[in-house]
Amino acid sequence: MKFNIALLAGDGIGPEVINEAVKVSDAIAKKFNHEINWTPALTGACAIDAVGVPYPDETHEICMAADAVLFGAIGHPKYDNDPSAPVRPEQGLLLMRKKLGLFANVRPTFTFPSLIDNSPLKRERIEGTDLIFLRELTGGIYFGEKGRKDDGETAYDTCTYTRAEVQRLAKKGFELAMTRTKKLCCVDKANVMETSRLWRETVQAMEKDYPEVTVSYEFVDAVAMRLVQWPNSYDVLITENLFGDILTDEASVISGSMGLMPSASVGEHTSLYEPIHGSYPQATGLNIANPLATVLSAAMMFEDAFGLKEEAEAIRTVVNKSLEQGIVTEDLAGKDAKSYKTSEVGDWLVANL
């Protein structure tokens, strides 16, 4: 098969981790007789520097024309201290989500046996954790009307959802639950928010179409607790944009494998695959960033965007092997153990595919 992949390396360590994912993807393509055509495009701080906007139209067209987007990370410290600056890298992210219609952010949290002791949680609390959040990504308070009144003395943000927006996200949740243990948790704040009540009634009405799925409804504050106490009691969770932002990040650190977690954003047009970690500016250019989350994001891309399960499994297998054999970057190496450079890990993966 032939694929066109838009390559959005972004800022900070983005280009370095993307580079290794490209190497591994190319090796897989060669092994399985596929052809990949990569088209690089600008986004984030580097796009602002080059053309003045964080998600240029040209980048958008490249993404729309591609079979998938592989994305690194965006963000630069020079924008960090002024969240109200007129042009910011994050705006590129939000614009990209909106314009590509990426309404569902798929965020798995699972454990690697060899990394379980990295977790801040006790082993018995996280063993067996394998959950997936579906976070709504193009609605809610992120995109609602916001502004100031009373000469700037009053600020407001509006959280809005339509039934159709909830339905399309929930549908993905039910379908995903059907492929797993058939447990779905709808996370809301229906005791306070009207949008949450719309979420809850919409999901409740869909239950009859998926009679095998057991749905639970939990408040966001209760989930924030139980994620720390019994993360392995969850399977598929669906939630709105802001709750998803908070809870997926919370979930990411419990596994001890945060630096390895891949993610996908899917929706109306091209799907996008990216590591959940950020642009890690302090490590830029040092060839020390861990490329595995990006490599595993490429595996998700092969499986979900191209339907190539075997190829995805081959990537996951070699990643597991590298972990077991300690071919890891310094963030994962034990205190006195040898560690490898970003590019060395990539080379090893390619050589051992």
Added chain:
Amino acid sequence: MKFNIALLAGDGIGPEVINEAVKVSDAIAKKFNHEINWTPALTGACAIDAVGVPYPDETHEICMAADAVLFGAIGHPKYDNDPSAPVRPEQGLLLMRKKLGLFANVRPTFTFPSLIDNSPLKRERIEGTDLIFLRELTGGIYFGEKGRKDDGETAYDTCTYTRAEVQRLAKKGFELAMTRTKKLCCVDKANVMETSRLWRETVQAMEKDYPEVTVSYEFVDAVAMRLVQWPNSYDVLITENLFGDILTDEASVISGSMGLMPSASVGEHTSLYEPIHGSYPQATGLNIANPLATVLSAAMMFEDAFGLKEEAEAIRTVVNKSLEQGIVTEDLAGKDAKSYKTSEVGDWLVANL
């Protein structure tokens, strides 16, 4: 001294834990020559059952006239499955907060050395944790305009804050930080929300009045992570209502002492003291609920509402003693260890004051 305390036992285990806190408070009052006049009043599901509303006017008047409010818990399973029911116990809570002007919810999270191994987190992650959240409690999306449009197909909630609302909460945060390690963290989502940008600019402008306080600004998603990773890196945190709801609950489970955490809500009129745990309906009437969070809430009341530090310390000392000697309810007793009834723990505290 003489005190009038409004006693809002509420639902579920509320009356049982409140009972022990009253016993201990009376014993302290006797020992230190104070006089307490308790005035019971209805709130929550029991108020709905009795008079049709969850926070009756009579209860409000009793609270307004009191020197402090001691509160148990509210909530009943018969209201749990329909968050849009027209009258719900939680509405009583929100109405009480609003009418009493309780704009700051003070939520400490600390560890008891004897309970540290109850935590889902590894010992080295939580040792030394001693943080306090100040959650804004009468603004934000809880009280903004909300409703439906398009024949019910679109729902919306509005999050609103005024500069004055942020200032009065932040002032308490700065003042609290001054009595501790002078570290203040302002939690927001200023990269997305206009209300957060108002929070941030308001707090930034107040920094000059507290030159000794070091202020950090962190995004809510990052805090949700770091609370699990390095909870002891925080001291005083200030945040808006909804973020506070989620993060204080998350913080409460990391210490391993959730069942023991007291809280206060303070503002324009009478202050209110309550355990952070809920009404725990399954345990109602069994005399097994842990009364210590309520007893420690009474200690907060003696110290903060009445300025009686010695009395508060006496309560905390006897609670610590009970923990060390294993005079605890079944939730804290080891698997095969003897446990005590709610009322037995209270009796022991009184006898050992």
